[in-house]
Amino acid sequence: MNIVSWNCRGVGHPRVVPGLKYLVRVYKPDVLFLSETLSNTRRMEELRHLLGFDSCFAVNREGRGGGLAFMWRSSFHCSVTNFSSNHVDVEVADAVNDF
Numbered sequence: 001m002n003i004v005s006w007n008c009r010g011v012g013h014p015r016v017v018p019g020l021k022y023l024v025r026v027y028k029p030d031v032l033f034l035s036e037t038l039s040n041t042r043r044m045e046e047l048r049h050l051l052g053f054d055s056c057f058a059v060n061r062e063g064r065g066g067g068l069a070f071m072w073r074s075s076f077h078c079s080v081t082n083f084s085s086n087h088v089d090v091e092v093a094d095a096v097n098d099f
Contacts, residue, residue, distance in 0.1 A: 001076070001094065004029040010038035011047060024051050030073050031092065037067030044069040057090070059083055 004023055008016050011034070024032065032053065037044065044058035053071035055078065061067035062085050070088050072078045075095075082089040091098065 001031065001092070002027060002029045003031045003033070005033040005035070007035045009036050011043065012038065017047070017050070020047070020051060030076055031078075032069075032071040033088075034069040034071075035067075036065065037061065037069050038065065039067050039069075044071075047071075057083070057088060059085060059088065 004027055006020075006023070008020070010016065023029070032051070037058070038061050040060045041058040044056055047069070048056035048071050051071065054074040056069060056071045057078075057080050058070075059066070059068040066085050068083075068088050070078070070080070070090055072092070077093045079091045080088060081091055
């Protein structure tokens, strides 16, 4: 499994989306985790589609900071077991292994 995690400091910044497209193209992650998205669930769903992921779980920002997004491909089964504004706890499995 290939995972990319990034504190993007706001998906609204003009360099973030092109940077994410580059990371996804080069590293081909199965799972993408973004922190400090400074965004909402609707925007993360748009970004999920743009980046070519099949599913997304997002936590809305609170006030002036925060926001989390966990995106994955359909070759993995992901189940969110717990979350808050500071974390997302996910169980991940493929056809052979639980991670």
